[in-house]
Amino acid sequence: MEDRGAGFESELELELDEGSIVARAQDGDLAAFEQLVIAYQDRLFRLAYRMLNDRGEAEDVVQDALTAAWRGLPMLQDVRAFGGWAYRLATNRCLDLLRKRSAHPETITDLEDLRSATEFRATYGPGGSDPAYEAETAARQDSLTTLLNTLPPEQRACWLLREMHGRSYAEIGATLKISQSAVRGRLARARHEIAEGMSEWR
Amino acid sequence: MSEQPVQGQVITSQLIASLAARTALETPGVLRLEPTIQGFLARLGPAALQNLRNPGSQNGTYRHDGVTATISDGTARIHLDIATDIAYTALNVAETVKHRVRESISHTGLTPGRVDISILAIEPQPRTKLS
Amino acid sequence: MAVDDVPRLGCGRSIDRIWATIDQPPSPHEEKCEQCQSARERLKKLTEATRSLRESDLHNTSLKPRLSVKNAIMNVARAEIRRSRRIALHGKENGTTEISEQALSSVIRFAATAIPGIHARRCHIEIRSGGNDPSGEDRPSGNTATAANEGAHLIINLRVAAAPSVEIPRTVDSLRQRISNAITACVGISAGTINITVEDLYDV
Incomplete structure (x- = not known):
């Protein structure tokens, strides 16, 4: 399939602020929208993958969320709100999918995917050439992701949005339709559960 | 169904659409038809020949990927959706396309009617960096 | 269900409070309180694991959507732009x-x-x-x-x-x-x- 999106090469070299890129995309500028897709697709995929543990479903979430973002763009009041809104669209799709899954509990996670992510991780890391350090890091990450998957979906979303993606309490609250103090409560609970679990792991 | 041979052959609206598309794409300053014309031309290669051998109805409208051709009582009307190169003056490009399309239609024996053009995009030529 | 309830240790301190000062030296209470010390220990391990997962996910080339995802999004955008x-x-x-x-x-x-x-x-x-x-x-x-x-x-x-x-x-x-x-x-x-x-x- 040919790609006609990258027409404005000389303009793409210009580093635009995100607000200007969003404003242009609101006017239907495809090159600008493509920049937003490139900027957000990986982040949203990482969120969705850690929520769903399924590559295909995570890709569907990214596609649905960013397609919905394109359609809703003209209605967005504040260009600075795009990021939070994109995260909200993706998070809510993940939660919807998990609700459907719990109604059909035969769905299982993509073990092949989990394995490949783990293998990659084992060879990557700040430890560099120290195999013991790498093994230690990999084990710690494994126990973290395993414990993460035992949390209720909304608590997991809270934790991922805050700890993996650095989103604000206000934004997370708006996404989950709860107060900021409820966000703090859920985060504290999630951290507590995971920390307890990790200490039992060894 | 009025199958009147024109110069011994029936010209279909699909063939006229292909002719108009090719003519437009050969005009300097036209980057492409909107949306993709590539698939259309690929499919049209053998199909166009097929149409000459098995002529269909002469009257009718054919619409595909940025080009619409309507033949009515020996007159062909065209609508083209194009993207032009920002290095050219879009309005002049459109006038040249009209002129050329009308000329190539007249070679088929049909009467060239209106050629309407929508300029849907103006962009720098890909891979040619403007300084 | 009391979702706003912040978990507390036996000594009365909230996990939240320990978390907030995890990067600082332990407070006088924390230095003496065993429960606080072990909570700090656990949370520190969690912080490290969190940072390490964040970094490795960020650099994990297999944790990206395929190109077809972007193409599908852009095709929809392109198809719908004609309304301008x-x-x-x-x-x-x-x-x-x-x-x-x-x-x-x-x-x-x-x-x-x-x-x-x-x-x-x-x-x-x-x-x-x-x-x-x-x-x-x-x-x-x-x-x-x-x-x-x-x-x-x-x-x-x-x-x-x-x-x-x-x-x-x-x-x-x-x-x-x-x-x-x-x-x-x-x-x-x-x-x-x-x-x-x-x-x-x-x-x-």
Whole structure:
């Protein structure tokens, strides 16, 4: 399939602020929208993958969320709100999918995917050439992701949005339709559960 | 169904659409038809020949990927959706396309009617960096 | 269910409070309290594991969507963009020429890239018809306006973000000139009125 999106090469070299890129995309500028897709697709995929543990479903979430973002763009009041809104669209799709899954509990996670992510991780890391350090890091990450998957979906979303993606309490609250103090409560609970679990792991 | 041979052959609206598309794409300053014309031309290669051998109805409208051709009582009307190169003056490009399309239609024996053009995009030529 | 309940240790301290000061030396209470010390220990391990997972996910090339995802999104965007407004430029006997607001906007934005310290944002274009045709449009093609009528002209409303350092009046003047030249050169019509609004300052 040919790609006609990258027409404005000389303009793409210009580093635009995100607000200007969003404003242009609101006017239907495809090159600008493509920049937003490139900027957000990986982040949203990482969120969705850690929520769903399924590559295909995570890709569907990214596609649905960013397609919905394109359609809703003209209605967005504040260009600075795009990021939070994109995260909200993706998070809510993940939660919807998990609700459907719990109604059909035969769905299982993509073990092949989990394995490949783990293998990659084992060879990557700040430890560099120290195999013991790498093994230690990999084990710690494994126990973290395993414990993460035992949390209720909304608590997991809270934790991922805050700890993996650095989103604000206000934004997370708006996404989950709860107060900021409820966000703090859920985060504290999630951290507590995971920390307890990790200490039992060894 | 009025199958009147024109110069011994029936010209279909699909063939006229292909002719108009090719003519437009050969005009300097036209980057492409909107949306993709590539698939259309690929499919049209053998199909166009097929149409000459098995002529269909002469009257009718054919619409595909940025080009619409309507033949009515020996007159062909065209609508083209194009993207032009920002290095050219879009309005002049459109006038040249009209002129050329009308000329190539007249070679088929049909009467060239209106050629309407929508300029849907103006962009720098890909891979040619403007300084 | 009390979701707002913050978990507490036996000594009464909340996990939240320990978390908030995890990067600082232990408080006098924490130094003496065994429960606080082990909670700090556990949370520190969690912090490290969190950072390490964040880093490795970020650099994990297998944790990215395939190219087909972006293509599918862009195909939808492309297919739906055709609804943008059209402006008629010419209405001669051998056929009309119209231009999408989209195409005009891209010429305007492209012109703006030549002005340092300016980022073009939203652009809205109107057609004001001349006095000779008060009813407006004689064409049945819906929301198409005509720019080539006698006296009719474009009204371009462009919103921009400026770098904090630019001298706005002079920059806006040269931007206006640049846009005017570009519309003439790239489209072949005169630009009419160009309204520029500086709506934001962007960080450099």
